[in-house]
C-alpha cells in the first residue's frame with residue numbers, strides 16, 4: 001500500500017497487532033506514574049510522533065485516540081492530581097493533523113486535566129522542540145515512533161532517546177528497512193540467516209545496543225509481527241528492567257490471543273540439538289531454551305539477573321526460563337533457590353551455582 005493511502009484503507013491485521021501493543025504498553029506504563037499518592041515524577045509526557053488522523057477508513061481507532069482512551073482510564077488513581085499530564089500528538093502532514101483535531105473533538109477526547117499538544121511537526125523538528133522535556137529527569141516520557149518505511153531512528157536519535165532519563169520508547173521498523181539493515185556493513189557479517197527477518201530483526205537490536213555506552217544497563221527488545229509474507233518489527237527501549245519486563249508481558253499476552261508474533265520459524269542452531277529433531281517444529285521459545293541452556297552450561301550465567309538478561313535479549317518473558325532452570329537443577333548441573341527469576345530482585349539477584357557442565 002502507498003503511504004499516502006494508509007489511512008484511506010482499513011488497518012490490516014498486522015497493523016492492528018502493532019496498535020494493540022502500543023496501547024497495551026501505555027496501559028501498563030501509565031499507572032507506574034499515576035497510582036502512587038506521592039508520584040515518582042512531577043510530570044508525565046506521552047509522545048505520538050507519527051500520530052496520523054486518528055482513525056482508518058473504517059473508523060477504527062489509531063494510536064492517538066487509543067492513548068487518550070488509556071490515560072483517561074486512570075483519572076481515579078491516587079497520583080492523578082499530583083502529576084501534570086501531557087499528551088503530544090504530532091504528524092508531518094498538516095491535513096492529517098486537522099483531521100486528528102476533528103476526531104479528538106468528535107470523540108470527546110479533549111479531556112479535563114490533560115494538556116494536549118497537537119501540531120503538524122515533522123519528527124526531527126518535534127524531537128528538537130521537546131529537547132528540554134527529554135533531558136528532564138523529573139519528567140516521565142513514553143514515545144511512540146510509528147514511522148513509515150524510511151527509518152527516522154538513526155544512530156543519533158537512538159542515542160538521544162536511550163540517553164533520556166525516565167524515557168521508554170517503541171519504534172516501528174518496516175520489512176524493507178529490516179532488509180536494508182541486513183546490508184549494513186556493521187551488522188552484515190553478524191547475521192546468521194540474512195534471508196530470515198527474525199534473524200535480521202535480532203541483529204538490528206544488537207546494532208542499536210552497540211550504540212550504547214559500554215557496560216550500560218539498557219534494554220532493547222525486538223517484537224516481530226508477520227504480515228503476509230513479510231516480517232516487520234517493533235523495537236522497544238527502556239533503561240529500567242521493569243519497563244522491558246512489562247513490555248514482554250504485554251507482547252506475549254498479545255501473542256497468546258492473536259498468534260501473530262509467535263510464529264514458528266526454522267532455526268539453524270536447533271539442528272545441533274537432537275532433542276527437537278523429528279518431534280515438532282522448533283519455535284522461538286525452543287531456540288531461546290537451547291541458547292539459555294548453553295549459556296548456563298558454559299558458566300556465563302551466575303544469577304537470576306543473567307537469566308533475565310538472556311530472556312530480554314531474546315524477547316521472551318523471564319517465565320520462559322522456568323523449564324530450563326528446573327531441568328538443569330534436577331540433573332544436578334546447577335544449584336539455585338528459586339523457580340522463576342523475579343524482576344523485583346534486580347538490585348540484589350539470587351545466585352545460580354554451576355555444579356558441573
Ligand SMILES: C[S@@+](CC[C@H](N)C(=O)[O-])C[C@H]1O[C@@H](n2cnc3c(N)ncnc32)[C@H](O)[C@@H]1O
Pocket residue numbers: 006019049050051052053054055061062063064090091092093096121122123124146147148
Ligand atoms: C504509519 S502512519 C502512523 C499511523 C498512526 N500511528 C495511526 O495509528 O494511525 C505514519 C504517519 O507518519 C506521517 N509522517 C510521514 N513522515 C513523517 C515525518 N517525517 N514526521 C512526522 N510524521 C511523518 C504520515 O503522515 C503518517 O500519518
